[in-house]
Amino acid sequence: MHEKQALVAFAALSQETRLRIIRLLVKAGPEGMSAGTIGEAMDSASSSRMSFHLSHLEQAGLVESRREGRSIIYSAALATLSGLVEFLMRDCCQGHPEVCNPAVAALSSCCEPKKGAPHV
């Protein structure tokens, strides 16, 4: 991950509709969702607006797309998201892991099977 890629990715994530799309696709997993289905999940998003935001996200490397019949299916690019996290936190503790362990714990917990109450 280079600085420019990171800047473009953060810019892409700093817009409400796009941030919602990414989170939706992160939850959807590798299967992904069609542009239309994503659009339905967003409030009042015209198809051109959706297309604008999806291509913005794709340019930023945060989503990938494939055509399936008439639909275009988008999925989250987890590798880019990982890279972004790593870029942001690189050298975060300079040998003092207690400084950034909370971040590691937060991320690790998302990978554990859920027990009891959901995340808040």
Next chain:
Amino acid sequence: MHEKQALVAFAALSQETRLRIIRLLVKAGPEGMSAGTIGEAMDSASSSRMSFHLSHLEQAGLVESRREGRSIIYSAALATLSGLVEFLMRDCCQGHPEVCNPAVAALSSCCEPKKGAPHV
């Protein structure tokens, strides 16, 4: 972490000078750095520009400040950064940890004492 906080944080991180400041402060650790010292580390940043960006970062909750004599010392708010990572990746694998383990590994590795070659 709420959506609005996350949006503001990502917007703050999507500007070159501010992203550099955050990464500098993450490396600097809890001690932090004075506004002037940060400014010196940035190319051609006037004091008013630096002040604008630092207060933008503080508004976003990404840095904290304290006065020490004539200087104002800024440090990274690691808790906000952790929250941001957790917010972005929440429910990232739906029970299939192999999908997001690379992100966990990337972040974990930043907390290990360096061995051999530095990060690239």
Next chain:
DNA sequence: TCATTCTCTCAATAATTATTTAGATATTGA
């Protein structure tokens, strides 16, 4: 107190980004 240092605030201008509207392209099935 005065001069100096360090940092912040404000207003004007410049630059970037989002939304809307209209229309184009690709795929499918009759």
Next chain:
DNA sequence: TCAATATCTAAATAATTATTGAGAGAATGA
């Protein structure tokens, strides 16, 4: 091929964000 569906592209306008330049406020030491 034609009509229907799904999505994309492009141009104009609206909205947001960054930079500059001038100056103000707080802390320090002579």
